Amino acid sequence: MEIFKKFSMLLVMVVFSLAMLNCTKEGPAGPAGKDGAAGKDGADGKDGNATCGVCHSDNADAVNLIFAQYELSQHNRGVVFDYTAGRISCGGCHTGDGFREAVKMGVDDPSSVATEAINCKTCHKIHVNYDETDWAMRHEGPVKLRKTGFDFDQKVANTCVRCHQARTYNDVAGADTTFITTGSTTYTRYGPHYATAANVMAMKGLYHFEGPENIPTNNIHGNLEKGCASCHMGSLSTNPSVGGHSFKMTPAQMTQIDECKTCHPTGDFTAGTKAKEIAAMIAEMREIVVEKGWVDLSSAPSEYFAQSKEGNYMTKQQVEATLNYFYISRDRSNGAHNPRYVYAIAKNTLEFLKTQ
Template identity: 30%
Template sequence: MKNLIKLFSIVFLFGAIFMSCEGPEGPAGTNGIDGIDGEDGTNGTATCFVCHDGESIETIQAQFYTSQHALGDIAVDYAGGRGSCAECHSHQGFVEWALTGDVAEDFSAPEAWKCSTCHTLHTEFDETDWAFRADDAITLSDGSTFDDGASNLCANCHQARRESDYYDSATAAYTEDEEFTDDDYADMAAAAAAMEIAWGPAGEVKYDNGVDTIIITFDVPTTHVYISSTHAGPHHGPQANMFAGASAAGGITGSAFTAHAAGCTGCHMGSDANHSFMPQEETCTACHTSGVPEDDMDAVYDRLVALAVELEAVHAIHIDSEWEDGDPLFGYVHPALASIPRAQFEAFWNFMYMVEDRSLSVHNPTFYSDMLDAAEAAFAK
């Protein structure tokens, strides 16, 4: 058996040696026929240039970085971090709301809006990345529907948060005690001493320790309405409601002003999609061939200022001392806690609505005029 194994080993060894021997290489043969060319691949950067095509993206970015959204002038620093406010006051809040329908918690480092706040960037890497995150029809605070195409994206935030009956819903007379302490004490004690608080027919100073605490009782009979917050009003951005002719107090109703059917994007971006969101004059002059009707807007401003003076006189609002005639009223006018007659409250509500709309009637001239007329009538001498 051992001899047989040795024999096979010798045969295998000689076979391996024989196979490793190679003679001289012969002449090269004729090259074979070329194969079929494969399809050209896509350049790796081609998808980037759909958007990042140099001049276009740079122009849009330059415009956007001048907008109030990008500059953080939408209360990003404090409201943007609050879960209840972040939906419309920070990038993170709006994106989370658009994706989930809610904002679950506060943000510790809220950011101002950016391209990807409104657009779903870097998902398909083509033109569809310009799609809006949220452009479905909107249900406004009065229950009506706002549906204006691309402008729906804007209306998600630029809408009233409440109606006037949020404050005017009591069915019986009542009183409300408000306590003011520490930094608020001096101002409220001085206002009470000067009778500059609208506390209603039987309102009074209930308690004052003369140092740091005062309690004021506001009397609210059924003829009055209590302004219960220094942030009272539709809440800073009721443009969609104004455009639709909705949410005025005092039974005033309206409808969209059809001559301004271009909507938010048509007027604030124009045909070139300007991302500064400043109103584009070309949209106005398409109809107003003699130019933007600034005289009409100035006249509305003067009427609002006169109304502000009336409302401050009944202690429904406070006008900042820094305000000067010619300055915008928005940001300088603040509601005051007050129990006032219903007609004055309706004037107050419509005044805050018009001031916070910030269009000086442009968004809906007819509806705006009806509100302004009614508010002035409440103080007619």
């Protein structure tokens, strides 16, 4: 009997619950009401022609000066694209679309494109949002140097560092002698390639020989507010061949660029930096490595390690001294990028070469 009562109560509760659920079910929707009043119009956007005219008009004086400067730059007039167009392995620095793809992928070289000349949208995000954000740099943040893995920060000039650095290569092992190249079977273009400015600025990748000079551990130009751009893209002037997007620098131009003339008011670059001595040491190093048969001047488009001949071996230190010659000569500043460091490297390396 007790069980029957409990069962009856449970049954009543179930029926009651079902009834409540049925009572709370939503009925069919009623007819839609009338539309509400229209909201206020938003602010008018910029006229399309006005947006384009920021860069593409006769009145865009600042941008037109940038165009004129770039026309005179080696990025525009040099052989970097003519010589390497279509080469995927070169495209990360020598083509515009290759550079963009490599930056997007976070790698050094592209995987599929290398067909476009270097232009505005190589370095900037042109025609993305069609406003001032399109002028942002494609690469931001420190750059990991290919040769050493060092994270080098040149502020707004980090886009420059991606390409103006030594490419990677394997260091010579510690054996007493090595055959650098053997005919066509070994790569004669061993070494840092052509653009070594970032390595010289960062003091990474070069080889330190003992000698009369102590190797400095800091760069007098290491704290420039805008890195490379502080000098090479100094304040705009009315002269398209100076600073800005010409990227051009000579001692005479230091008096015209605000970022330089504070320290170099007379344009006298030689004072305190021994630039003429550095240039002379580079020339003397070149004579030695060529006379020794280590460097071939007939290599196109520039000098490289010579193809080895029977018995023409190089020691590890001889290879490294020759690489130092490549680093500081291909920096192409005669020490301006890092005066005291380059002087010490050149002096000690030359003293070693004279003993060979």
